[in-house]
Amino acid sequence: MKSQKKMFVRSPDIAWQNVDGKIVVVTPRTKKIHILSGCAISIWDYLEQPQQIESIVEMLCSEYEVDTQQAEHDVDNFIHDLLSKEIVKVYNT
């Protein structure tokens, strides 16, 4: 997958907070509020530093009992969802 070579990181434009075990993310430009829960929080924590999809999949597979191929598919979809919502961005070195 093409996006596996890219690195992703939390967008510097967002505001966020852990509210009672859920991550509440605000995207100021769109004025939208997004809620992350479950294993999305593990990915969120991991995205504090730039990460490739491959490394996120590895992290998830070590934390959860999940099939690698399924995880790749799910993470790819999830990251692209976060990209479209302006919660993460492609990291440029």
Added chain:
Amino acid sequence: MEDIWEKTDSSLRRKNIPISIVFELTRRCNLSCIHCYNTKDDVQLTMRQIENIALGLRRAGCLFLTLTGGEIFVRDDCLEIVSLLRHMGFDIKIITNGTMITNIEARRLKELSVSEIGVSLYGVSSSVHDRITQVKGSFEKTLSAIKALKKEGIAVHIKCTIMKENFAEYRGIIELSRNLEVTYIIDPVISPKDDGSNSVLRHRLDFEDLKSFYWEEFDSINTEDSSQRGANFCDAGFNFGAISAEGNVYPCIQLPLKVGNVFENDFKDIWDNSPLLNDIRRRVSSGESECTNCNLYHYCSRCPGLSYLENGSLFGPSESACLTARIYKEFRDRKRYEVKN
């Protein structure tokens, strides 16, 4: 901005997480508005104090910070503070008079992704605005700031307190807002001064002007929906709070009932354990109110802060709320009469 409570389950709202805090960075101001409540214009938090308070707010679960003063841009380190707070993860809104915001500040605020800026404007002419701020030239500067912020694509809303001195201009403010493509809040509420003095209340609108203003406002919104009305308690002290430039913690900036001080205790400790705050929550949860038998109850949107300031009771009536409820009832009665006939 979307409503956080519509995005989360309702149980979260009852956990008293201070999700939204008004943070007064300074009492200093470069204007001298005739209706202002602020009497302590020499108090200001240091950068180190702000950072420590903000760390405490993060630990307590705060997400939305509204920065206010005084006038926060009188501080040379204002943008540095905004940058610090943004990097800590807060959503930042700012309340300002705009007189110290040029294209340079506007650009930086855009870079910092500040979510909204409320700018105080009291008229559509310098003669009216400058008479209220008591500083010549302030109108031009404030207007320039609104334009500069708008040009950067920042969400701006004009905040206008209407009083006797600018009543004739409020329709002009609405028109100006529309022309500038910004939102507006026009509010006739004037609070007593923070030293308890009622001297500024002489600027409040007379009944007929207040009625005329509200009827026009009620007419422009969906007045059938009165679900938000009822002389209830608001989110103050539950999910909403304030910290003053002295480090005092309040349930709301409008409700100066000190529940602790962040230089004596950690904010989360104050918020979770203040006997006064817990007493308020208990009394609110038990439905305490001095207004339940009032025939205006369902027409009222009482502010507990104003009630406290005006008559010393959190759960009782306030002169301004009763007046507004009376006007709203008259309006609703008239509308019902018009429908019938």
